[in-house]
Amino acid sequence: MKNIKRHIVAFSILIMLFTQTVFADSLLPTGGSEWDYNPSIWNNKAGFNNCYQYAVLKSCCREEFYPLQPGDISGDPLTILSKSAIIIAVKKDLEGDIYETTKYAIPTNGYRKVALVIAPDRDYHWYEQNSDGYWSHKPGIAEVTNLDDSGNVISDPETCDRGDYTIFAGWFMVR
Numbered sequence: 038m039k040n041i042k043r044h045i046v047a048f049s050i051l052i053m054l055f056t057q058t059v060f061a062d063s064l065l066p067t068g069g070s071e072w073d074y075n076p077s078i079w080n081n082k083a084g085f086n087n088c089y090q091y092a093v094l095k096s097c098c099r100e101e102f103y104p105l106q107p108g109d110i111s112g113d114p115l116t117i118l119s120k121s122a123i124i125i126a127v128k129k130d131l132e133g134d135i136y137e138t139t140k141y142a143i144p145t146n147g148y149r150k151v152a153l154v155i156a157p158d159r160d161y162h163w164y165e166q167n168s169d170g171y172w173s174h175k176p177g178i179a180e181v182t183n184l185d186d187s188g189n190v191i192s193d194p195e196t197c198d199r200g201d202y203t204i205f206a207g208w209f210m211v212r
Contacts, residue, residue, distance in 0.1 A: 064170030064192055068144030070212075074167040076181035084178045091175035092151045092163035093127060093135070093211050104178060107161075120206040123153065123161055127211075134212040140195065148210040152194040154202035162202050164194040172197075 072095070079091060087104035090096050094105065108114040108126035115126045127135050134148075144150050152164040152172070164174040172191040173183040183190055185197035195205050 065150070065166065066141060066143045067150075067166060067168065067170055068148065070144055070147045071149050071166050071168040074169060074171065074173050074183055076173070076183075079175060080180040086175065087177055088163040088175045091173075091181060092165035094130070118155065118158065118161060120153065120155065120204075123155075123206075124209075131211065135209050138208045138210045140193075140208055142208070142210070144210055146212070148212045151209050151211050153206040153209060154194065154199055155204040155206050156201040157204060159201065161206075162199070164191065 079086060085104065086096075087106075089107060090105050094110075096105075106115055106126075107123050108129060111126070111129035113126065113129055115122060124135065124137075138150065142150070150166045154162050154164070156162070162174065162176070164172045166172050167183070170192075171183055172194050173181055174191070174194075175181045185191050186200040187198040189197065191197045199205075
């Protein structure tokens with residue numbers, strides 16, 4: 038039994054090393070439904086939309102100066118800042134078209150990959166993967182960017198400089 042446990046541990050380490058080696062210098066996989074990185078269509082009315090509209094909803098501009106929050110569309114707005122509360126609210130808004138996935142999953146059937154992060158007791162934030170494999174985001178009502186807090190192009194939102202957003206809450210597919 039001890040030998041089996043050792044082999045399982047050794048095999049797990051090999052898989053981890055293989056994954057880190059194969060994917061270390063490459064972008065995360067795309068599936069073909071990602072949008073091109075085109076910040077100008079969003080930045081023309083930057084104050085009218087936010088990261089949720091940009092990455093998850095893909096609805097650009099509203100008439101009023103009030104960016105949407107999770108749950109606003111369904112009429113059941115977000116009241117608790119937690120991963121589970123955010124996802125429940127988004128599921129209601131999207132009528133279920135969101136599910137948790139893994140970092141290296143390839144989007145299919147019109148889905149796109151997004152990432153959720155949280156600044157504890159303060160805010161949530163979404164990143165979206167673009168058609169070129171890099172990631173972009175819209176910090177609040179500021180302009181869309183593909184740069185992290187250190188000014189680097191984002192190849193992985195889990196490892197980029199996210200500033201106060203210290204909790205990586207997960208990878209999701211949205212449609």
